[in-house]
Amino acid sequence: DIEAKDSGKVCIPAKILLDSLKNIAEQPLTFNIDKNFGVEITSDNGKYKVMGENPDNFPKEPPADEATTFSMPSSALVTAINKCLFAVSNDDLRPAMTGVFFELSPKGVTSVATDAHRLVRFSRVDVVCPESATFIVPKKPLTLIKNVLPNTDEQIEISYNANHLFVKQGGAQMVCRLIDARFPDYKVVIPTDNPYKLTVNKIDFQNALRRVSVFSNKSTNQVALTITGSELQLAAQDVDFSFEGNERMACQYDGEDLQIAFNAKFLIEMLSAADTAEVVIELSTPTKAGIIKPTEKVENEELLMLVMPLMLNN
Template sequence: MKFIVSSSSLLKQLSGINGVITSNPVVPILENFLFEINDGILTVTASDLQTSMITELEVEAKESGSIAVPAKILLETLRNLPEQPVTFSIDEETYSIELSSDNGRYKLAGENATDFPKVPTVSDGYSVNMSTGVLGAAINNTIFATSNDELRPAMTGVYLNLSETNTTFVATDGHRLVRYRRVDIAADTDNTIIIPRKALNLLKASLPAENSNVTLEFNPANAFFKFDNVKLICRLIDERFPDYENVIPADNNNLMTIDRSEFLGSLRRISIYANKTTHQVRLKITGSELQISAEDLDFSNEANERLLCEHEGEDIEIGFNAKFLVEMLSNIDSDHVVLQLSAPNRAGLILPKDKNDNEDILMLVMPVMLSNYV
């Protein structure tokens, strides 16, 4: 079997799906890309058994065939080759692969394609369409709040609640929660799924800059994303997601509206002086003034700043993890944000003041108990 392909085109496609491959796969064959040629189309698959990515590109080929190609050595070779046509010659009996370029020849050992695990298909599933821009926004707004705790697998992914009127994306790690709702994505029937973080990170990295359509098909076991010439199939997390609606406080009488970038800048500076374990910052709202302070008693470090804000309600003092606040504020586009509070021991809500008509975003953060009230 022989085919000719542009080195830069192949490198671009392989780089897009290479993130699936792990350094210590369950089965050694998964260190390879699966190359399949049919009618002049090269289909490349990368998999780690939980997640698979497939991409296609046109090549010059007179015959069909398949081979498993070592991913690492092939990528390193292509990265160091200038743009030029590369000829792949494959011996289907010994699985040896020879690359010929203007610079020289390179031989590497492939493996039998039949040993490569079969990629699952989604049959008897449901489907929903959305734009790559909307999917990218949903991932960016939620993925940072997922948990790393493998003992609570449901929280290591993003929960999707599809309904006939909207779609809600939710992520939580127990300390913070993000609910991102889109009214411009709707399904024919109500369904819920939990998509693993790794699959969403791979999607995020491979979504094209220009807006196009994404088709999401899913059944109880797998989800299948398709856009442009890329497909991603992932195994869904089969666990029960926490009842997040009950955690969101309803009676928040303290409302503070503040310039997002000023608040964010201040938090970044003040957090340098916070305790390195708790990252605790103290927010003290009195009238139309917010005082942000932090101290690290172990090193005698402390800092405080004052900002102007709009405030409705009683004066309040509350502690938060600065890392969580910084991450949340960094993922909001609005110029001003509203912080809704009820009591120093209850969760606070961060909402954008300016909203896109199609989206509704709510971020919740649990307080850090203050040791003393000054």
């Protein structure tokens, strides 16, 4: 509830306001705003001052001209963002890859992220879009959106036009500018003929990777996987410091004996995106990308993750 003596507007630095409010106990606060936009905040035990700005300088909300609108569960968007965000590139020289690519169609919504070393594709087939369209949403707005939206089945309204994305939930609306760039043709890099299937316990594999990667080269985080029958061996070394680590673990494997190396940090992050007890890794040769999938499918969802191998150390 808000009790105001006068009406007015002011811009306050968001970080200072939030950092102060989250450390104040639940209590009434009084905001006094002077003619120069100085703001004095008074609590039961303290008084705080911050210099605001003229609200006329605040950017105007872009109009939703010629926007297309559809609805989806809030949890569906939150899940899509969580599955993809870690694979977004930080390379500003390739702006198209610094966001998540959304592919809309009447058959569902697909979100894709890649940094050229790994790729994540997440699809929801229970979301109906009025038309086919594609756009790229930057990483920072997506981080804010997933932190604000509830992870529930509440329906949210999504609108988009050539330049902006609008996400409306309850009485709140979030707007962000889309990335004006062409996303690479990700479909051509997904192998369709990886005949070897490695099935492992996700948690056991993650923990083994964490332990062994401690001894890897810190610039590559390389861990070599040697698969023979029902045994998986993990090995890492840093020749500069004479570090070396090896572990063995049980697995299910259908294929010829194989040795292949990956960035352990990438594998650990990708395994975290799979919500199953076991994952299957589809492999072919030491120089071809591996495909990681959960062994159990969630209804209306499909998750595929690709990771490029590293050159094996001699």
